[in-house]
Amino acid sequence: MSNPATPAPTASDAPLLETVGLSKSFGPVEVLKDIGFDVRAGEVHAIIGENGAGKSTLMKLLAGHLQPSRGELRIDGETVALTGPVDAEQRGIVLVHQEILLAPDLTVAQNVYLGREIGNGLTVDDRAMNEGARKAVRDLGADIDPKAVVGRLSIARRQLVQIARVLLVPHRVVIFDEPTASLTPIETEALLKVIADIRAKGAAVLYISHRLQEVKEIADRVTVLRDGKLVATRQAADLQPLDMAKLMVGRDVAKLYPDHQAPADRETILEVEDFSVPFYARNASFKLGKGEILGFAGLVGAGRTELMEGIVGLRPGRGTIRLNGEPVRFPNVDASLKAGIVYLSEDRKGKGLLLAKDLGTNLTLAALGRFVRGLQIDRDREAAALDKAIGEFDIRTGRKDLLAGQLSGGNQQKLLLAKMMMLDPGIVIIDEPTRGIDIGTKEQIYKFIVKLAGEGRSVIVVSSEMPELIGICDRILVMRSGSIVGEVTGDEMSEDKIVVLATGVKTQEAA
Amino acid sequence: MTDLAADKPRARRSWRNIDLTAVAPFVALALLLVLGAFANSNFLSIDNLLNVITRSAFIAIIAVGATFVISSGGLDLSVGSMVAFVASLTIMFMNSGVIASPAMMLAAGVALALLIGAACGLANGLITTMGRIEPFIATLGTMGIFRGLTTWLSQGGAITLRSSEIQTLYRPAYFGTVLGVPVPIIVIFVIAAIGAFVLYRTRYGRHVLAVGSNEDVARYSGIPVDRVRTITYVIQGLCVAVACLLYIPRLGSTSATTGLMWELQAITAVVVGGTALRGGVGWIWGTICGAFILEIVGNIMLLSNFVSEYLLGAIQGAIIIIAMLVQRSLARR
Amino acid sequence: MTDLAADKPRARRSWRNIDLTAVAPFVALALLLVLGAFANSNFLSIDNLLNVITRSAFIAIIAVGATFVISSGGLDLSVGSMVAFVASLTIMFMNSGVIASPAMMLAAGVALALLIGAACGLANGLITTMGRIEPFIATLGTMGIFRGLTTWLSQGGAITLRSSEIQTLYRPAYFGTVLGVPVPIIVIFVIAAIGAFVLYRTRYGRHVLAVGSNEDVARYSGIPVDRVRTITYVIQGLCVAVACLLYIPRLGSTSATTGLMWELQAITAVVVGGTALRGGVGWIWGTICGAFILEIVGNIMLLSNFVSEYLLGAIQGAIIIIAMLVQRSLARR
């Protein structure tokens, strides 16, 4: 990389980037208060905190996407006022967003080089850019056709494209805002290698993640935010994941996964037989018992999301579905919702919430029928439901009149969960339930899933995080390239076993 | 209850972000009224104002329907020719004499107009949703179809309501007054009130806004997106029919040029009223205000005597742009 | 690695989704040619085809500009009246006699037309971008302004090119041929080729598509969104000017009705050609094909004997819808 200064690969003492009394308010609400911390060349500095603690906001301030309300930002000891993301990029500060920011109609290569196309003055050199993009993506351990249109890629692939795009900019500080949230272990591993590489070349990395194990592995220092305030900055070596969790949440997080007894003999409630979703899933068959928590594991692109979307009628699919023994057909989601099956999309911004509408509107959207009195929507009842949901799901929001898009990522997930639970479903399919969710909230969501099962509802959890599948599921099905390739239950449930099935490659340990 | 506290900030916020968008068209209207008063002393006379508001009825009523279509993310360019088509068929039916009693005939004609309007709207809705054709193009196509059929029905001439009994009976629908208020003005406000109720208070209205805001989210929430969209076009068709029912007693006759360009006026009224063309929000009362603005601009042009008649179109265009600029600068904090 | 298997289905899918969208208009065109051959034996004669393609030149050229505007997420409803405005000013200049030599005068006129076109486009661009007014409304406003000014310039009548020397000199620009190919056809293809080059091969073209696809992303990527958008309108204005330069030698005169409704035709051509109105993609060659389709539909109607003259508009509307349905059903796997 073309880093202007290439200090020794060890962390130097002079801070590259420093904040003093940095604060940010949205309207009357101050979401960041007096943040003072620093980033040194050649270090990986992790930022952790609960959902809504202000991590993304802080990063946006550093990368010029937002302007601070108070306080200052110093680069190489010099106070600067960033005018925008482009200004920050020119100073070598680049940001991989938490949300995916790509132009959906353009190809991978076009996105990767957007705004800094290769070419002579006038024309662009597509061949060179395709090559460059292919290489950049391959460096991240993925193989994506550079000519593919981004809008048709899965979220994980888009995330990789976005990372590739940012890493092509000459950089001194790279900020990753939950880069691994939508990645599976294999891609995550590749990304962690890339990060180590960046550090080795002398640049600094700011790394946000809710996967504390990952933080422990990669970070040199850890800064913890809580409620917009900086709680502590420590050497990573001095902290265990549970310590981090404690600093974040402000209390002990003893046990992440709740106890949960699988009922002995379950009656089958949902039976899927030979179900195919064209281009994505082939001949899937499985049964779901009453009160069961069934996991779906697999690598990114295994077709789990599409299979579930096919089942609930969001995509055209073929095959037999039996509900309580009766064959049913779901030509659209409306039908499956009426049958008591809800599906929570992994893409909460694109498919889960109306970002430009308020919380109440979002909460009641799917179950609006319950809030109608006469012809009218009963707004009092709607407001009461919002209060209840905010309490029950612990949605952290300064004010109730925010728009859904102004909630932090994790709180959006909780709102989505609350929204779909309004339907009082018998079967819940949750796709990536804890993507981008802090550890404290995770604990709550797991508890909630187990509670659902305890109430006699059935839950399907699609997740790329194997520990959570193992932690809460009664049974895990593994998908590879669109097919269900195996099942692990009881004591067999281990990451190794799942990885073997998911990749089709025997790992050394397993062999 | 627990909401008392929450209600306050909501009010404040909405005052900042939302209400100014909603208020802006009314400010523009007020400015125009002042301008008009300078242009001609008769402008602010009750007679003139009632005249202007009365005749904005066609566009205002159609634009209420357009607010639904637009806020669900659609567009309907066919409304102008739909007016011609629906009104022509209705007049032809009333001329046909299949029912002897004029009153019964009139009632049947009204029902027929509503039915045809709804059917035309349904056709638009199905073509855009089932056919997956961009609304712009689908309704451009039906615009040609409706107008073509009208031309064919009229064989290039005019279609005129013949029965003088029906005419006499029907006349008050446009020219009558209730407590001094012309009937069309009452109709405008009734239609707008119904529209506002449906859009803001009912489940269907919520669904319309959700679909316009993000189609995927709506679909994943189990909202029957295509049905919701289709119904917006049916509502638009019904509004067109109501406009026709006022149009027939006023002009008593249609031809191939009836309603020419009204679609653009209706859309302009909606947008001047603060509704964004990309969908997701809809301001029924703003729309009504937008329709008044358009009509008043024309009225001022006519009453004032300093504008060359050749420049009328140019000035109208300029005023629309200025009205939008006023609105934007207000809405932008 | 794990993805090798995954790449195959994707390749298949993109072949289906992308190429068919691009191919669909050509399929529709081919179907129309077959239909035309049945309608009248003269239809496929070289003379007729050259006639039709030649007269599609105005819409085709304007639609190339519209492809830029639309794929950047904008819309320009003012192009029709811009044609009238630019052509009128140009003729008036040529009539003014300020330059003695006809050839010089012609050259100056051409330069002036391009200049005015670009200026009109710039005005549109600035109003939409700086004024933050929806393009639909902004250009509806300028549509009124341009047409109003034209009416005023012509005092409602026609503006006719008077100098017969210039006329003789200029005539071949529309009626001339090069190796048997009419000049306007050559101009269509040259403009389309330039347009395709700019849109697909240059940095600016890339930015146009990025802005249309997602404005925020473009902004974060350091693309000057407003400037890119404004320039699309300038390109549109230049295309309008080129169309005017072909228009003037054809009839040698303009009036207040010149270019009426051309904006709708241009937009229809763009959409029939496969470009989506929401922006982000643009098919220049599809647009050209769309313009041919529109003109050929009219031509077939006239050459065939089964359609009543009153129903022409209806059938045209229906054919546009059918063409779109064909396109969608091809594009949808």
Next chain:
Amino acid sequence: EDKKVTIGVSIPAADHGWTAGVVYHAERVAKLMMEEHPGLNVIVKTSPDAASQANAVQDLAVQGIDALVILPSDPDPLVNAIKEVKNKGAFVTLVDRAPSNNDNSVRDLYVAGNNTALGAVAGQYIKDNTPDAQVVVIRGLPIPIDQQRQDGFDKAIEGSNVKVLEKQFGNWNRDDAFKVMQDYLTKYPKIDVVWCQDDDMAVGVLQAIEQAKRTDIQYVIAGAGSKDMIKKVMDGDKMIPVDVLYPPAMIGTAMELTAANFYDQVPVRGSFILDATLVTKENAKEFYFPDSPF
């Protein structure tokens, strides 16, 4: 004479050559009349379509008028609006376009060109000069006056050998007429005469014929009397041997007559129908106004 009189004049917007002529003459005559009668105020308003013309009439009434001179863009839809003004006591002069019910409940004075005659004169000329002609027709817009012209034409050639090959709409627009003519030329190998009903459209027709280099077409008959076409007749252009007059200046006639009702004690109620004169090389000079926009 210091009698204060206000005359409102409502005419269609200048959207093609003929209406432009109407606007021109209305303005011209208004100025002359106001010079002649100091107490007279003439307000001229143009409107693009029937509905807005109904509004314009209302707006004129609001300003207080003693007489309304109206050339309706589409007569039937305007009847109600006109009646309203008349019922308020204003003197109403209807120009050119008659509603289906054209009696003194609608107007006091009717001044018109003769649309039926415009068609009939053209038909008659074709019948007389080229008795076996194959004719193509380009109509205007699908509105009643167009229908009247067509009916007159059809009536005139009834029973003769003149054969109408086809009728299509050219929307009183040069470009559309050009296209329609091009297609006619493709479709019919032999065309003797073109009747295109309006001078504006003739411009497009002539260009299309010239471009196709067809020699079978003997002549084109247009109508209205625009300065360009009258000039061609005057110059003996073989393609335009005659023109059928339908003068936009009739609006001026109507305004003068209306003023006469107030200032001259002469009866002006009733119908005044102007001839659809056939303009030939001999009489063309009388109808040539080089300053008019039309």
